[in-house]
Amino acid sequence: MLLEIKDLTLLYGRIQALHGISLVVNEGEVVALIGANGAGKTTTMRAISGLRPVAQGSIVFDGTDVTRMRADLRVIRGIGQAPEGRGVFPGMTVIENLEMGAYTRRDRAGIAEDMAMVLDLFPRLAERRKQAGGTLSGGEQQMLAVGRALMARPRLLLLDEPSMGLAPKLIQQIFEIITRINEQGTTILLVEQNAQQALSRAHRGYVLETGRIVKEGTGQELLHDPAVKEAYLGVA
Amino acid sequence: MNFDELVGNFPALTITGLEQGAIYALVALGYTLVYGVLRLINFAHSEVFMVGTFTALWTWEALGYNQNSPSPAFGPLLLALLAGLAVAAIASAATAVTVELVAYRPLRRRNAPPLAFLITAIGASFVLAESFGIGTARAPFGMPTLIKSETVFTVFGAGVTNVQLLILGVTLVMMVGLDQFVNRSRLGRGIRAVAQDADTAALMGVNKNRVILLVFVLGGIMAGVAALLWNVRYGYTKFNIGFLIGLKAFAAAVLGGIGNLRGALLGGLLLGVAENYAAGLFGGDWKDFTGFVLLVVLLMFRPTGLLGESLGRARA
Ligand SMILES: Nc1ncnc2c1ncn2[C@@H]1O[C@H](COP(=O)(O)OP(=O)(O)O)[C@@H](O)[C@H]1O
Ligand SMILES: [Mg+2]
Numbered sequence: 001m002l003l004e005i006k007d008l009t010l011l012y013g014r015i016q017a018l019h020g021i022s023l024v025v026n027e028g029e030v031v032a033l034i035g036a037n038g039a040g041k042t043t044t045m046r047a048i049s050g051l052r053p054v055a056q057g058s059i060v061f062d063g064t065d066v067t068r069m070r071a072d073l074r075v076i077r078g079i080g081q082a083p084e085g086r087g088v089f090p091g092m093t094v095i096e097n098l099e100m101g102a103y104t105r106r107d108r109a110g111i112a113e114d115m116a117m118v119l120d121l122f123p124r125l126a127e128r129r130k131q132a133g134g135t136l137s138g139g140e141q142q143m144l145a146v147g148r149a150l151m152a153r154p155r156l157l158l159l160d161e162p163s164m165g166l167a168p169k170l171i172q173q174i175f176e177i178i179t180r181i182n183e184q185g186t187t188i189l190l191v192e193q194n195a196q197q198a199l200s201r202a203h204r205g206y207v208l209e210t211g212r213i214v215k216e217g218t219g220q221e222l223l224h225d226p227a228v229k230e231a232y233l234g235v236a
Numbered sequence: 237m238n239f240d241e242l243v244g245n246f247p248a249l250t251i252t253g254l255e256q257g258a259i260y261a262l263v264a265l266g267y268t269l270v271y272g273v274l275r276l277i278n279f280a281h282s283e284v285f286m287v288g289t290f291t292a293l294w295t296w297e298a299l300g301y302n303q304n305s306p307s308p309a310f311g312p313l314l315l316a317l318l319a320g321l322a323v324a325a326i327a328s329a330a331t332a333v334t335v336e337l338v339a340y341r342p343l344r345r346r347n348a349p350p351l352a353f354l355i356t357a358i359g360a361s362f363v364l365a366e367s368f369g370i371g372t373a374r375a376p377f378g379m380p381t382l383i384k385s386e387t388v389f390t391v392f393g394a395g396v397t398n399v400q401l402l403i404l405g406v407t408l409v410m411m412v413g414l415d416q417f418v419n420r421s422r423l424g425r426g427i428r429a430v431a432q433d434a435d436t437a438a439l440m441g442v443n444k445n446r447v448i449l450l451v452f453v454l455g456g457i458m459a460g461v462a463a464l465l466w467n468v469r470y471g472y473t474k475f476n477i478g479f480l481i482g483l484k485a486f487a488a489a490v491l492g493g494i495g496n497l498r499g500a501l502l503g504g505l506l507l508g509v510a511e512n513y514a515a516g517l518f519g520g521d522w523k524d525f526t527g528f529v530l531l532v533v534l535l536m537f538r539p540t541g542l543l544g545e546s547l548g549r550a551r552a
Contacts, residue, residue: 051435075441087436089429100429103422104441152441 001060002027002156002187003048008057010040010047017043019211020057025156030178030188032198032219034232035208041191042084044208045160048189049081050074062155076104080154082145084161084191090134094125097133097144101151111151118147121177139170146174150181157181160191175201195232199223207232242516247394249512255400255469257508258407262462263485264492264500265414266332266455272431272495273451276350279357280335282482283364284328284456288463289473290368291327292320293379301380308382316382317464324463329456335360336452341445361478369475379471403465410461411501414454418497427451431495480524487531493541502542506530 003025010018017040025031035041046052048059050071059067066074080101089097098118102111119126122143128136133144142162149157159178163171175197182188192198199205199219207215207228215228222228242249263285270278299316301308308316339356383402387395418424429437430447438444466481467473488507492499507527514526534542 049439051438070443071438072441072443075439081439083436083439087433087439089432089436091432092425092428096425100425100437100440103426103429148440 001025002062003189004058004060005044005048006058006060008044008047008059009055010043010052011055012043012052017211018047018054021208021211021213022057023206023213023216025187025189027187028182028185029203030182030190030201032195032202032205032222033189033191033208034193034195034198034205034222034228036231037193038210039208040211041208042160043211045081045083045158045189045191048158049079049083072104075152075154078153078155079158080149080152080156081158082142082149082160082162084164086138086141086145088133088136088141088144088148090132092133094129094131094133094136094144097148098125098151101148104152110153114151114153118150121150121180122147138165139167142166142170142174146177150186155187157186157188158191159188161193162190163192163194163197171197195228196223199228237517238519239517242513245394245516247392249516250509251391251394251396251400253509253512254505255403255508256511257488257505258403259462259466259469259504260481260485260488260507261501261504262407262410262458262465263481264489264504265411265458265497267486267489268492268494268497268500269427269451269455271489273427273448274340276340276353277357277486278332278335278340278452278455279354279482280339280360280364281332281455281459282478282485283361283368284332284335284478285459285463285466285481285485286365286368286473286475286478287331288324288328288460289467289477290372290377292324292460292464292467293377293473295320295323296380296382301382303378303380305380307384313382317468320467321461321464325457325460328460328463329453331364332452332456332459333449335364336448341448365475365478372475374475376472376474379467379473381471383468399469403469406461406465407501410458411497414458415497417454423447423450484524484527487527490541491531491534493543496541496543499541499543506542 001024005021005023007020007022008018009020021044033041033044047054050069054067058065061077061079064077066077089100092100098115105111124140125143125147128140136144146162162174166174178188178190179201190198190202199222202219204218205222206213266281266284267278270276296316299319301316339360340353343352343356383399385397385399388398388401389396418427426442426447427450429440429442430444434444484507488503489500491507492503510530511523511526515523
């Protein structure tokens with residue numbers, strides 16, 4: 001098990017956003033976390049990456065309890081994230097943003113290699129290398145956020161709604177790239193409202209409803225589950 | 237109004253203005269750096285400057301200089317300047333770091349509201365100024381004249397002195413150095429990342445508290461350098477010396493666009509020059525008045541200052 005979350009509770013002031021969720025991500029998997037707006041998907045991501053302190057429960061990454069570890073130290077351990085809303089540094093160029101992804105690394109040769117790999121994966125970013133992050137289109141910013149997360153060579157990649165706000169053609173492209181990244185060996189926890197795409201590409205999935213996991217199974221099981229179909233796949 | 241004075245002395249007023257403005261600019265960097273990362277006005281920064289003036293003076297006294305000492309030859313002079321610079325920079329940086337650790341970090345840990353930071357900032361400023369006030373019996377202290385001011389060359393009939401060249405030269409070097417550090421180095425990029433988006437910076441592995449400490453250190457060093465230049469040029473200090481200079485430097489930072497390093501330089505120089513023109517036009521009593529009129533008028537037209545707010549814009 002690469003990531004194991006147990007009975008996780010998280011509060012925003014008096015509002016309880018997570019009511020004891022448990023989930024597991026195994027090495028090499030793509031795991032999808034689906035749920036409606038406000039279900040707690042982003043909150044779960046923030047808890048895993050350490051941006052929000054948790055009230056109860058535990059997060060174990062690669063055998064180490066990271067529940068109370070600082071966010072920047074979790075990055076060093078191998079948890080990378082492309083956050084919701086992309087979080088591109090608006091005043092840095094595309095290249096500088098990508099270099100920020102490698103902030104914790106010192107292996108110059110490896111960084112250069114990954115830079116070439118990312119620019120190859122997203123030719124669009126190569127064209128805009130000197131452009132400020134804030135001036136990119138939504139789709140380009142999304143690619144930048146994913147590419148930047150890859151620059152850390154994470155063992156676990158957290159993707160929070162990578163398809164949000166993208167044109168259908170780009171959505172297809174982003175999901176293809178996710179599959180490719182996974183095939184090259186990166187474990188992925190994928191948060192999506194686009195349940196169809198996410199589940200069909202995931203090995204396993206969880207369904208989150210108002211801060212609780214209500215269902216889990218393989219991607220195919222969930223895709224064919226009547227309740228999931230009705231609630232998330234727009235099929236009656 | 238004395239137009240003749242303004243027109244007749246225009247070159248000299250400009251040079252004096254640039255020289256004073258350079259000191260404002262160096263102090264303004266401290267406000268701007270901290271603001272850029274924490275969105276906080278560190279009111280204690282004026283005392284970070286004050287500590288620099290005293291520690292540089294004490295260094296010179298320890299080296300055997302007093303107010304009656306003759307100006308030393310080049311070798312000992314260089315040594316005295318560098319020793320004063322090093323001590324002032326270290327003492328100012330240490331003061332700035334102490335303020336962060338004692339007055340701000342504990343509040344951040346408790347998610348205190350912005351008003352609480354404002355109060356501790358003002359409190360830290362008072363405590364520092366008053367403890368020096370008590371320790372020095374609120375007396376003004378004169379400095380040894382290390383460099384005798386001499387005109388090196390003239391432009392448009394106005395003499396430019398060796399001291400003025402030193403101040404402008406050192407300021408330029410510090411500015412360029414800081415700009416390069418923030419824009420090119422890995423740590424500098426960490427500063428810009430936290431300034432632009434602190435949460436995402438953490439997701440890149442940036443240790444926010446370390447970046448904040450670094451910003452206080454850099455601002456403190458700049459204030460220490462400003463303090464040394466102040467000592468050389470103005471030759472005195474006092475426990476409350478930071479008040480007016482700090483206020484002007486803060487105004488300069490806002491004028492240029494707070495959170496913007498180049499803005500601090502521009503704002504400082506502009507303020508220094510404007511003050512001296514006003515002094516020429518209306519008389520010396522109007523000097524301090526002008527800076528703030530300029531600030532208010534400019535902010536009406538450009539609310540984010542001359543160069544806007546962002547720390548570390550993209551390199552072209
Ligand atoms: N910073 C915050 N402060 C207070 N409540 C929040 C905050 N962020 C999210 N919430 C609340 O927590 C719940 C889960 O939000 P979120 O994790 O963003 O959902 P999702 O990503 O699934 O759309 C929602 O009810 C939301 O309103
Ligand atoms: Mg969300």
